Every structure is written in C-alpha cells, then in structure tokens.
Amino acid sequence: MSDLYLLWRNLFRRKLRTFLMMLAIFVAFVIYGVLGSIHYAFEHGVDSSADNRLVVVNKITFIQPLPYAYVGKIAAIKGVKNLTFANWFGGYYQDARNQIGTFAVDPESYLRIYRDDLRIDPAARDAFIHDRTSMVVGEAIATKYGWKVGDRIPINSNIFTNKTDGSHTWELTVAGIAYAAKESFNTSFIIFQYENFNESKTFGKDTVGWITLETDSAAVNDKVAATIDDLFANSTAETNTQSEKAFGKAFLAQLGNIALIITLVVGAAFATILMIVGNTMVMAVRERTKEIAVLKTLGFPSWRIWRQVLGESVLLSLLGGVPGLLVAGLLVTLLSKLASGAIPGLALTLPVAGLGVAFMLLLGVVTGFLPAWNALRLNIVTALGRL
Amino acid sequence: MRVFNEIAVVTTICIKSIPQRFWASFSTVVAVGLVVTVLLAFLAMAAGFQQTLRGTGTKDMAILMRAGSQAELNSGVTRDQARLIEEAPGVMKDADGKPLVSPELYVIVDGVKKTAVPADGNLKKAPRSNLTLRGLGPAGIAVRPGLKIVEGRAFKPGTNELMVGRALQKDFAGVDVGDTVKLGNSNWLVVGAFELGGSVFESELWADTPEVQDLFHRQNVFQSIRARLTGPDALKALSDYAANDPQLKLDVTTEADYYAQQASRTSDLIQKLGWPLAIAMAFGALAGALNTMYSSVAARAQEIATLRCIGFSGTSSFIGTLLESLVLALVGGFVGTLVTWVLFDGLTGSTLSGASFSQIVFTFHLTPAVALQGVILALVVGLVGGVFPAWRAARIPIVEAYGTP
Known part of the structure; x- marks a missing residue:
C-alpha cells in the first residue's frame, strides 16, 4: 500500500465533504483567475509601450488642442527621431452609443511610429496614404461591423460638423485593416487622413490633439521632454511632455484604483476558503486520530505522517484550484470576445496562472499545517484511549 | 401545539450546542460575512454614484445642447x-x-x-x-x-x-x-x-x-x-x-433626464461587476455552510435519535437544523453589513464618467435597500446550506445513529 494510495483514500473518505471543499476552492480560483487576468491585461497593456516614446499634450489638459505649427518645431529638436500627431474625432457608427475611438492622423508618420505595434498590408498602407477619403480600421472594429476593404462607411462625429454638407457625417472608404502585432495592442480604432479632417471641419482648423514622438533612446527622454516644455513655456499653449507609459498609467488611474479593488476582492475570496478548508482539514484529521496512532505504533516515522497530512491538503487544493484556473481561462476568453477588443491582451497568461498554482500550494500547506502538527505531537497512548 | 414545543426544544439544543462546533460555525459566519461585504461594497458604490447623478437634475431646468x-x-x-x-x-x-x-x-x-x-x-x-x-x-x-x-x-x-x-x-x-x-x-x-x-x-x-x-x-x-x-x-x-x-439645431431635455441617463450607465456597470462576484463567492460560502451543517447533524446524530425514540417527530429535527443554519448565516449577514457600514459607508471615491470625461466625486452609501439585499443573500446561503443537512437529520435511521460512535 503506497503512501499515495493511502492519501487518496483518506481524501475521499467522505466524498461529499471533499467535494464541497473542492467546490469552495474552485470558486476562489475562478475569481482569482478572471480578476487576475483583467488586472494583468491592464498593467501589461500600458507597460508594453516602447520606452523611447513620448506624448506631448496641452498643459491645461490633454483634451485641449495644440497648434499645428508645434509639429514642425518639435521635429527640429535634437533627440527627436520620429514624430506624428492625432486628433480625437468623437466618432460613432449609426447609433451614438456605438462609439469608436476614431483619430485623424497623418498616415505615413503615424504608421511609422506604430510600426512595431500594428501590422498592415503594404498595399493597404499605400492606398491609405494616397486616398484622401480613406481610413484604416482596426481588426476588432472590422470584425464587429463586418467591414471589408473597399466598403464606403459613413462615420459620424459627436463633436465636428462637416463643412461640405453641414452634417456630422464623413464618408470614408476602408483602405485596409490593421492587426495587432503585439497582443496587448488595442485594435478597436479607426484612423483617417488628417488633411481630409482639417479641411472639412468647421472649427478648430490647424490644430492637433496631441503629438507622439520617438526619441533617439530612452536615456534622452527627460532631456527632450524638458526642451519641448521649455520651448513653449509662457506661450498661449504650454505643453506637458511625458512618456507614453506614464500617460497611459495616469489615464488608467483616473478610472479608480483598479488594483486595490481587485486585491480586496481576491483577498476576500481567499480568506473565505482559508477559513472553510483550514477548519475542515483540522476536523478531518481529528477524526482519524486513532488511525494515526496505529500508524505510529506500527513504526511509521513522523515525517511520513507529516507528509501524509500535508500531501492530502495540497492535493485537495490542487484538485479544486486547477479546474478553477481552467474555467477562469475559458471565462476570460469568452469575456475577451464579448468586450470585442476593449481590453486588449485579455487572456489567462502564464504569470497569472503560475502565481495561481503557487497560491494553491501555499493554501495546501497553510491549511494542512495545523492538523499535521497535531498529528505529529500525538501521544499514542492518549490517542488510542480517546473516543 | 406539540409540534411547536418540539421545534422549540430541538432548536434550543441546536443553537446551544453551537459552541461545541465553534470553529466550524465561526468559519461559516466569516465566509457569509465576507460574501455580504463584497456585495454590499459594490452596491454601496453604485448607489452612491447614482445618488450623486440623480440628485443633480431637476425637472424644471432645461439643458440645451447641439443636436x-x-x-x-x-x-x-x-x-x-x-x-x-x-x-x-x-x-x-x-x-x-x-x-x-x-x-x-x-x-x-x-x-x-x-x-x-x-x-x-x-x-x-x-x-x-x-x-x-x-x-x-x-x-x-x-x-x-x-x-x-x-x-x-x-x-x-x-x-x-x-x-x-x-x-x-x-x-x-x-x-x-x-x-x-x-x-x-x-x-x-x-x-x-x-x-x-x-x-x-x-x-x-x-x-x-x-x-x-x-x-x-x-x-x-x-x-x-x-x-x-x-x-x-x-x-x-x-x-x-x-x-x-x-x-x-439643439437637443432639449430636462437636466433630470440628462443626468439620469449618465447615471444608469456607470452604476449599471458597477452592479454588473458586484453581483456575479458575490454570487460566485456565495457558492464558496455555501460549500462551507453545508459542510458545517452536515458535521453538526453528524455530531448530534445520537441526540436526534434519542429525541426520536422518546417520540419527537422528524419535522422538529428538520426545522431545528434549518434554523441553526439560518441563524449562522444571518449572523454572518449582519456582520458583513456592519463591516461594510464601518469601512465603506461615507467613503468618498471618484471615477472618470464616460459622458463628461471628467471626475465625478461620490460617496459610498449603504442604503437600507442595499443592506437588505445583502441580508437576503445571506439568508439564501443559510437556507440552501441548511435544507439538505436538515433533511438528513429528519431521516436518520435510529439504529444507524446509535451504531456510529
């Protein structure tokens, strides 16, 4: 009779009780897996942006535009390798509730800055550069609305008025579809030509929303940022230059302290199972006091008994936790589809799953420790006398 | 009348014997309490946010914006x-x-x-x-x-x-x-x-x-x-x-309608996060409650059998056990509500509102309606967690009960 067999039989001695504990552990790890993945996707999405990329926005707030002339002035600054700019369009399709992140951009420089993040067919890229009324649609949006290359789509703006007909609609042809080259890149966007936008809108001509630039290397980031902000100090539009990473983090923080909320909820879920499982394990081992005394009488060394009890609790933890993580993985995949790319890179990743398994082992050891300790200290004579 | 007396006796025995199973009962109370706390924290956030936006609009103020x-x-x-x-x-x-x-x-x-x-x-x-x-x-x-x-x-x-x-x-x-x-x-x-x-x-x-x-x-x-x-x-x-x-070319609405529409989006989202989490956690707590109650019935098997021998009905064992479970869950529910009230009620938070694209500051508000939802969730856990063990208690064959040491 191997130890493992004994362990297995002990675990399933009371099937219902074991099943209930597995259920509690399962639930906790489903919660951990889903929330952990969401948290990871948020953090990672921001962290994965290139180190030498800076964003220049108006100092009042990033919604306030900058003069177009700044683009040329900043391009001339030493240490700036590439730059591009974009405008928020307030775009939506058909119904105002179907909002789409729509940006008016300079096609060539925009695609150059995001060359490592976006994958686009060279022919589509050329079409986008040459056709003034074209747009490039991110994969998530193209899939959502079933748009194909060559389709002519009316995109509405909840901010701007089209000078040509006084409506809020711009008809744009799909020049191509952009795919994420990095999993964490959000493809629910539309980009179209700045020139088209600038000439057909009724107000705010020759302004840009923000400027994105690449420095020669991350080492000169601070220097370049300071040079830009100094250049426009005391002008009518002062700037605030920071890394894209910092900019993304600050924006995410505006939603609320997501990390804290997730930690609290996962903490509560783990505290619940710790109470339930820990307590039940003590009870389960206590019931077997006599058997353990017999094992000891037969000459089983302490470490084998210690291993028995801890092995049982760790096995229980894994039997509940691993399926929990698997189901969490399924749920996350489903959620990612439902959100249609709103949370890019949402998946049960290796770091989250790995930490989950570590938590399972920890839970097993913690819940098994007290009963194992009790079993170890057991005095054979009293134990056999105990009813 | 006799049935009620029996129930009263059995329930008293059940409740009085809780200290013998202190840790098991305690774990149920804590588990239910944590579930209720998580639910109420989310609901209090949603209620507070909604209150702030709903409180903004009056019906006698029109707001006009570009169509x-x-x-x-x-x-x-x-x-x-x-x-x-x-x-x-x-x-x-x-x-x-x-x-x-x-x-x-x-x-x-x-x-x-x-x-x-x-x-x-x-x-x-x-x-x-x-x-x-x-x-x-x-x-x-x-x-x-x-x-x-x-x-x-x-x-x-x-x-x-x-x-x-x-x-x-x-x-x-x-x-x-x-x-x-x-x-x-x-x-x-x-x-x-x-x-x-x-x-x-x-x-x-x-x-x-x-x-x-x-x-x-x-x-x-x-x-x-x-x-x-x-x-x-x-x-x-x-x-x-x-x-x-x-x-x-303007859209004309009352301020009340304008802000109510904004309120529903965000507070719906918060509630949609809170409920599934709480329900998932409730399954965990339910497992704990069932475990505790089954062990309670097992521990009292001989007592129950004795009572049945001297003429007590199975119904009284059923109800007594069920009440024990409900009491534990209710205590958990109250503890959870109290914890939420102490930790979260009156807490200010702020979030980026989608429509205004700026921060809206709100206060977590544990309204009676919100607290009631927490207590109801606790009672559901207590009910489901008690009914199966209670069924077993009512049907333990007397001989078998004495047979198990």
Whole structure:
C-alpha cells in the first residue's frame, strides 16, 4: 500500500465533504483567475509601450488642442527621431452609443511610429496614404461591423460638423485593416487622413490633439521632454511632455484604483476558503486520530505522517484550484470576445496562472499545517484511549 | 401545539450546542460575512454614484445642447442661439423680468487626487485627473436656487477667481479656499466653496465665462444653455420653439433626464461587476455552510435519535437544523453589513464618467435597500446550506445513529 494510495483514500473518505471543499476552492480560483487576468491585461497593456516614446499634450489638459505649427518645431529638436500627431474625432457608427475611438492622423508618420505595434498590408498602407477619403480600421472594429476593404462607411462625429454638407457625417472608404502585432495592442480604432479632417471641419482648423514622438533612446527622454516644455513655456499653449507609459498609467488611474479593488476582492475570496478548508482539514484529521496512532505504533516515522497530512491538503487544493484556473481561462476568453477588443491582451497568461498554482500550494500547506502538527505531537497512548 | 414545543426544544439544543462546533460555525459566519461585504461594497458604490447623478437634475431646468452631441463636452452653441432662447416660451423670468437663461462654458482641466499626492507633497509631478471647469455668467448662479456658498464668496466677474465644489475638495488636493491653481499659464485663486444638494456640480470648478473663454481661446462659444422652466408643460413649448427655428439645431431635455441617463450607465456597470462576484463567492460560502451543517447533524446524530425514540417527530429535527443554519448565516449577514457600514459607508471615491470625461466625486452609501439585499443573500446561503443537512437529520435511521460512535 503506497503512501499515495493511502492519501487518496483518506481524501475521499467522505466524498461529499471533499467535494464541497473542492467546490469552495474552485470558486476562489475562478475569481482569482478572471480578476487576475483583467488586472494583468491592464498593467501589461500600458507597460508594453516602447520606452523611447513620448506624448506631448496641452498643459491645461490633454483634451485641449495644440497648434499645428508645434509639429514642425518639435521635429527640429535634437533627440527627436520620429514624430506624428492625432486628433480625437468623437466618432460613432449609426447609433451614438456605438462609439469608436476614431483619430485623424497623418498616415505615413503615424504608421511609422506604430510600426512595431500594428501590422498592415503594404498595399493597404499605400492606398491609405494616397486616398484622401480613406481610413484604416482596426481588426476588432472590422470584425464587429463586418467591414471589408473597399466598403464606403459613413462615420459620424459627436463633436465636428462637416463643412461640405453641414452634417456630422464623413464618408470614408476602408483602405485596409490593421492587426495587432503585439497582443496587448488595442485594435478597436479607426484612423483617417488628417488633411481630409482639417479641411472639412468647421472649427478648430490647424490644430492637433496631441503629438507622439520617438526619441533617439530612452536615456534622452527627460532631456527632450524638458526642451519641448521649455520651448513653449509662457506661450498661449504650454505643453506637458511625458512618456507614453506614464500617460497611459495616469489615464488608467483616473478610472479608480483598479488594483486595490481587485486585491480586496481576491483577498476576500481567499480568506473565505482559508477559513472553510483550514477548519475542515483540522476536523478531518481529528477524526482519524486513532488511525494515526496505529500508524505510529506500527513504526511509521513522523515525517511520513507529516507528509501524509500535508500531501492530502495540497492535493485537495490542487484538485479544486486547477479546474478553477481552467474555467477562469475559458471565462476570460469568452469575456475577451464579448468586450470585442476593449481590453486588449485579455487572456489567462502564464504569470497569472503560475502565481495561481503557487497560491494553491501555499493554501495546501497553510491549511494542512495545523492538523499535521497535531498529528505529529500525538501521544499514542492518549490517542488510542480517546473516543 | 406539540409540534411547536418540539421545534422549540430541538432548536434550543441546536443553537446551544453551537459552541461545541465553534470553529466550524465561526468559519461559516466569516465566509457569509465576507460574501455580504463584497456585495454590499459594490452596491454601496453604485448607489452612491447614482445618488450623486440623480440628485443633480431637476425637472424644471432645461439643458440645451447641439443636436446629436450627447454630452456637454462635445456640444457647441453660439451667443446668438443663447439670445434666441432668452426669448423662448416656457422660460421663467426673474423679478426684474430678466429671463433665467445661462449660457455655460464646459471645459476640462486637471487636478491631483489626494491619494495621488507624492510623498514630498510636490503636486507638479503627481499624476493628474480630469476635472470640469464651468464658465458661468451672473445668470448661472441665479438659475440654481439650491446653491449654497459654504465658505468664502462667489467669484468676481472679470477676475481669475474660482469657486470649488465641496465634493471636489474632499477628494482633490490644492483646491481649498485661498489656494492658487495654475491653469495653462495663468494663476487662479480659489475664493469660495459651494454645495448644491450633493450633485455632480459639487465635483466642478466654476469661474467667470469671459475669463475661461480667454484661457481656452473660445470667444463667443458655449457648450450648453441652461434655462429655468415655468412649469410642467414648458419643456414641450421650448422644444417646439427650437424645432421650428432653423437657427436652433439643439437637443432639449430636462437636466433630470440628462443626468439620469449618465447615471444608469456607470452604476449599471458597477452592479454588473458586484453581483456575479458575490454570487460566485456565495457558492464558496455555501460549500462551507453545508459542510458545517452536515458535521453538526453528524455530531448530534445520537441526540436526534434519542429525541426520536422518546417520540419527537422528524419535522422538529428538520426545522431545528434549518434554523441553526439560518441563524449562522444571518449572523454572518449582519456582520458583513456592519463591516461594510464601518469601512465603506461615507467613503468618498471618484471615477472618470464616460459622458463628461471628467471626475465625478461620490460617496459610498449603504442604503437600507442595499443592506437588505445583502441580508437576503445571506439568508439564501443559510437556507440552501441548511435544507439538505436538515433533511438528513429528519431521516436518520435510529439504529444507524446509535451504531456510529
């Protein structure tokens, strides 16, 4: 009779009780897996942006535009390798509730800055550069609305008025579809030509929303940022230059302290199972006091008994936790589809799953420790006398 | 009558024997308590947010924005349009016969949340959050009768002075009366703090319109027009008037409807996060409750058998066991409610509202209706967690009960 067999039989001695504990552990790890993945996707999405990329926005707030002339002035600054700019369009399709992140951009420089993040067919890229009324649609949006290359789509703006007909609609042809080259890149966007936008809108001509630039290397980031902000100090539009990473983090923080909320909820879920499982394990081992005394009488060394009890609790933890993580993985995949790319890179990743398994082992050891300790200290004579 | 006596006896035995299973019972109480706390924290957040936005709109205030703009931030109206609205039907006039119409500028600036202030206290380097800066004329205060200046005074027209909402001051640093706020390249002095019925306006900064127009280079452009209505039919009259004038391509709604629509989106989202989490956790707690109750029945098997021998019915064992489970869950529910109340009720939070694209400060509010939902969830866990073990208790074969040591 191997130890493992004994362990297995002990675990399933009371099937219902074991099943209930597995259920509690399962639930906790489903919660951990889903929330952990969401948290990871948020953090990672921001962290994965290139180190030498800076964003220049108006100092009042990033919604306030900058003069177009700044683009040329900043391009001339030493240490700036590439730059591009974009405008928020307030775009939506058909119904105002179907909002789409729509940006008016300079096609060539925009695609150059995001060359490592976006994958686009060279022919589509050329079409986008040459056709003034074209747009490039991110994969998530193209899939959502079933748009194909060559389709002519009316995109509405909840901010701007089209000078040509006084409506809020711009008809744009799909020049191509952009795919994420990095999993964490959000493809629910539309980009179209700045020139088209600038000439057909009724107000705010020759302004840009923000400027994105690449420095020669991350080492000169601070220097370049300071040079830009100094250049426009005391002008009518002062700037605030920071890394894209910092900019993304600050924006995410505006939603609320997501990390804290997730930690609290996962903490509560783990505290619940710790109470339930820990307590039940003590009870389960206590019931077997006599058997353990017999094992000891037969000459089983302490470490084998210690291993028995801890092995049982760790096995229980894994039997509940691993399926929990698997189901969490399924749920996350489903959620990612439902959100249609709103949370890019949402998946049960290796770091989250790995930490989950570590938590399972920890839970097993913690819940098994007290009963194992009790079993170890057991005095054979009293134990056999105990009813 | 006999049945009731029996039930009373069995229940007393059950409850009195809880200390013998202290740790098992305690774990159930804690598990249920944690579930209820998580649920109530989310619901209290949703309720607080909703209360803030719902409290903002009044039915007798119309808000007019460019057609299709959805939110003040996207809208743009001209001074000429504002003049036309001053002559519109359904608009209330003050004692001097001046129409209560306020064209308002709505722009976004930024500030630093108190939680984001770095250790050295230097606000310049801290991450910033969007805030609403509203440009108002003298009419802006007249159209809002509920406005109370609780500290300092109103801004003087023609100066870079700010009035700050009370809620904003709770959550943001550097906006107390006497503080200087740098917006763009000009300095603004905070001269007063106001309350306005716990509404969204209390999350805003207010200043004189021409000064804000200067700062943002937006001469003669506004985002919205507020107009005080004369009565329940006035909105219809005003909408018809706007619809018939080609110069007035405006959407007309009451402020109440405008903010209620904004409220439902975010608070729905919070509730949609809270309930699934709580239900998932409730399954975990349920497993714990079932375990505890089964072990309770097992521990009392001989007692139950004895009672049955001396003529007690199975029903009394059933109900007694069920009540024990309900009591444990209810205690857990109350503990959870109490914990939520102590930790979360009255806590201020703020989030980026999708429609206004700026921070709305709200207070977690554990309303009786919210607390009730938590207690109900606890009772459901207690009921389901008790009914199966109770069924077993009612049907234990007497011989078998004595057979198991």
